[in-house]
Amino acid sequence: MSPEPELHVSMPEPPGGTTAVLAPAEARRRLMRFGVHSLEAYALLILLVLIAVFFTFWSKTADTFLTSANLRILVANQAVTAIIALGALIPLVCNEFDLSVGATAGVAAVFVADAISNGMPVLAAILLGIAIGALVGGVNAVLVTRMGVNGVITTLGTSTILAGVVSQKTGGLSIVSNIPASVTKFGGGTWIGIPRVAFALALVALGVYYLLGHTPLGRYTYAFGSNRAAARLVGVRTNVVLAVSFVLAGALSGAAGVLSVARAGGADPNVGPGFTLPALAAAFLSAAAIKPGRYNVGGTLVAIFFLAVLNSGLNLAGAAPYVSSYVNGVALIIGVGLAVLLARKKRGS
Numbered sequence: 001m002s003p004e005p006e007l008h009v010s011m012p013e014p015p016g017g018t019t020a021v022l023a024p025a026e027a028r029r030r031l032m033r034f035g036v037h038s039l040e041a042y043a044l045l046i047l048l049v050l051i052a053v054f055f056t057f058w059s060k061t062a063d064t065f066l067t068s069a070n071l072r073i074l075v076a077n078q079a080v081t082a083i084i085a086l087g088a089l090i091p092l093v094c095n096e097f098d099l100s101v102g103a104t105a106g107v108a109a110v111f112v113a114d115a116i117s118n119g120m121p122v123l124a125a126i127l128l129g130i131a132i133g134a135l136v137g138g139v140n141a142v143l144v145t146r147m148g149v150n151g152v153i154t155t156l157g158t159s160t161i162l163a164g165v166v167s168q169k170t171g172g173l174s175i176v177s178n179i180p181a182s183v184t185k186f187g188g189g190t191w192i193g194i195p196r197v198a199f200a201l202a203l204v205a206l207g208v209y210y211l212l213g214h215t216p217l218g219r220y221t222y223a224f225g226s227n228r229a230a231a232r233l234v235g236v237r238t239n240v241v242l243a244v245s246f247v248l249a250g251a252l253s254g255a256a257g258v259l260s261v262a263r264a265g266g267a268d269p270n271v272g273p274g275f276t277l278p279a280l281a282a283a284f285l286s287a288a289a290i291k292p293g294r295y296n297v298g299g300t301l302v303a304i305f306f307l308a309v310l311n312s313g314l315n316l317a318g319a320a321p322y323v324s325s326y327v328n329g330v331a332l333i334i335g336v337g338l339a340v341l342l343a344r345k346k347r348g349s
Contacts, residue, residue: 041289041290041291041292042289042290043288043289044285044288044289044299044302044303044306045289045290045302047306048302048305048306048309051306051309051310051313052065052066052309052313054313055309055312055313055316055317058313058317060316060317060318061313061316061317064316065312065313065316068193070312070316072190072193072194072195074305074308074309074312075194075195075198076188076195076197076198076263077263077308078201078304078305078308079195079197079198079200079201079259079263080105080197080256080259080260080263080275081256081275081278081279081282081304082201082205082282082300082301082304083200083201083204083252083253083255083256083259084101084102084105084252084253084256084275084276084279085278085279085280085282085283085300085303085304086204086205086208086252086283086297086300087101087248087249087250087251087252087253087256087279088101088249088253088279088280088283089208089212089283089286089295089296089297089300090208090211090212090221090245090248090249090252091151091242091245091246091249092225092283092284092295093212093221093222093224093225093245093295094221094224094225094241094242094245095224095225095228096144096151096242096245096246097151097152097155097280098137098140098151098155098246098249098250099152099155099156099159099276099280100136100140100155100156100158100159100162100250100253101249101250101253101275101276101279101280102159102253102272102273102274102275102276102277102279103158103159103160103162103163103166103272103273103276104132104133104136104137104158104159104162104250104253104254104257104272105133105253105254105256105257105260105272105275106162106163106166106257106267106269106270106271106272106273106275107132107136107162107165107166107169107257107272108129108130108132108133108253108254108255108256108257108258109129109257109258109260109261109267109268109271109272110166110169110170110175110257110267110269111128111129111132111169112125112126112128112129112132112257112258112261112267113175113176113179113261113266113267114169114175114267115128116178116179116180116183116261117175117177117178117179118178122180122182122183125258126255126258129254129255129257129258129261130251130254130255130258131254132254132257133250133251133252133253133254133255133257134247134250134251134254135250136158136162136250136253136254137246137247137248137249137250137251137253138243138246138247138250139158140154140155140158140246140249140250141242141243141244141246141247142243143158144242144243144246145239145242145243146239159273159276162272163272163273166269166272167269169269170267170269172269173269174266174267174268174269175266175267176265176266176267177266179261179265179266183261183262183265184262184265186262187259187261187262187263187264187265188262188263188265197259197262197263200259204252204255205297205301208252208297209297209298211248212296212297213297217241217244220236220237220241221241221245222294223236224236224238224241224242225295256275257272277325277328277329277332278304278307278328280332281303281307281328281329281331281332282300282303282304282307283295283300283303284303284332285299285300285302285303285306285331285334286298286299286300286302286303287299288303288334289302289303290302303331307327307328307331310327311324311327311328314327
């Protein structure tokens, strides 16, 4: 028995056809989504430019803000904090907090300054600082991954211990004698008008960008931070990934401590903890810039210089020193809030 013939009913198309009616609406929706995404991605960068323009023309800062000398100081002063922020970024991608990054930079700076002032070759001292940072990161990694101690508690305790180590090592006194001229020349010098420390920052930023964006470890790190249980189910060795993230954070903080010796011409026993808040604020704010809802290198650098421009302008305007603490604290709160909001939005889209 042959199948019954199918019944075809032709309906007249609207003038211009279906495509002509739907395409403009779809195009508008896509354009709107693109506009919203672009605004989210570049809002902080746009705000950075607007603040810079404001301080350029504000009567209290117009004569000093946009000078080459101030811009060089601004960039050079942020190199150490930016490298520490890039270090803090790596465990943050895993949704873990490393509150010891500033203290790690401080203890590395003290030991490096002491070593080179007593005749250690500069290259060996640099390796010493990085090794000290990696050792601190390794201790954090063992406590978190093997002993199950909460990351916040672990790194807070570590930073407290490191403060005691610095105090014992220095007796509360700065180490500024016998620092080789080659070290201070690097920290305060320029190449083609750009601070030399800025090139060190660029090298570290490119390395972290490549690591997170173009290596299996980077993909595992983002997978870990996105869904720890799912990452474990697909075969990611989550404890290894987390441990490596803490070690890298420590190593980069140690490198930043070495750079701070070059920049300051020595080591101040009280300088380390002061790096922690602005570094963490920038790392958190990175989720609100360049790649919304995702901690990233580009966003970290934008956030660092957003805070730097804001603080520099306020200082040049004669604002009280405590104002920078307000700015960094508010930035940290806003950064955490935006990171959570954009991450929820990304998961819901």
